[in-house]
Amino acid sequence: MTLLLDIVSWLFIVAGGFFCVVGALGLLRMPDFFTRMHAASVTDTLGAGLLLVGLMLQAGLTLVTVKLLFLAVLIFFTSPTATHALAKAAVVRGLQPLLAQGDESSKR
Amino acid sequence: MMFAAAALALLVTFALVIARAVLGPTVFDRLQAANTLGTVAMLLVAVLGFLTGRPEFLDLALVYGLLNVVGTIAVLKFFRQGDLGDPGEERLGP
Numbered sequence: 001m002t003l004l005l006d007i008v009s010w011l012f013i014v015a016g017g018f019f020c021v022v023g024a025l026g027l028l029r030m031p032d033f034f035t036r037m038h039a040a041s042v043t044d045t046l047g048a049g050l051l052l053v054g055l056m057l058q059a060g061l062t063l064v065t066v067k068l069l070f071l072a073v074l075i076f077f078t079s080p081t082a083t084h085a086l087a088k089a090a091v092v093r094g095l096q097p098l099l100a101q102g103d104e105s106s107k108r
Numbered sequence: 109m110m111f112a113a114a115a116l117a118l119l120v121t122f123a124l125v126i127a128r129a130v131l132g133p134t135v136f137d138r139l140q141a142a143n144t145l146g147t148v149a150m151l152l153v154a155v156l157g158f159l160t161g162r163p164e165f166l167d168l169a170l171v172y173g174l175l176n177v178v179g180t181i182a183v184l185k186f187f188r189q190g191d192l193g194d195p196g197e198e199r200l201g202p
Contacts, residue, residue: 006110009110010110013110013111013113013114014110014113014114016114016117017113017114017116017117017118018117020117020118020121020148020151021117021120021121021124023121023144024120024121024122024124024125024128024144024148025124027124027125027128027140027141027144028124028125028127028128028131033134033136033137033140036128036137036140037140040140040141040143040144043121043144043147043148044144044147047121047151048147048151051114051151051154051155052151052154054110054114055154055155055158058110058158059158059163064163064166067163067166067167067170068154068166070170071150071154071166071169071170071173074170074173074174074177075147075150075173078173078176078177079143079147081177081181082143082177082180082181082184083140083143085180085181085184086136086139086140086143086180086184089136089184090134090136093136095134095136
């Protein structure tokens with residue numbers, strides 16, 4: 001039973017780390033601000049979520065799991081809020097998204 | 109062992125996000141990078157707590173997360189009003 005729990009939490013933690021790296025890679029490689037924001041949300045949702053679920057499986061049914069749950073809820077609510085505020089601020093400041101096969105002049 | 113792997117992945121994430129924060133052409137790129145950096149730091153604190161066998165670190169992670177979101181929203185409010193008075197640092201719009 002404990003071996004099964006270890007294997008499952010290994011899977012969750014490795015997947016979480018993988019998605020964190022993928023999101024950061026997207027943040028570095030994407031061509032403009034709005035696509036970068038899209039890539040960064042992978043780290044915030046999938047990476048953090050899987051990692052926290054893996055840690056919860058390791059912690060068992062204790063107060064630690066409750067704290068991890070609080071962390072997950074915190075990320076779940078605040079990350080989309082921050083992203084939304086960021087996108088709105090960028091649009092208000094006049095940042096244009098890079099459109100498909102648009103002219104090259106809008107590309108930086 | 110699995111916590112060490114997770115910490116390594118989070119450190120790689122750190123490096124990539126810091127690169128974007130340094131490179132970022134607009135101030136919003138840097139802010140997005142700072143926000144992601146805060147989330148990853150929170151996760152790293154939690155994982156380090158498990159790695160060293162002291163899950164009390166989770167309290168620090170919670171406080172860090174709360175400070176992170178407040179910081180991002182506050183800085184954003186500041187930047188939304190106008191620029192920092194630093195001409196030539198970024199050009200917005202085509």
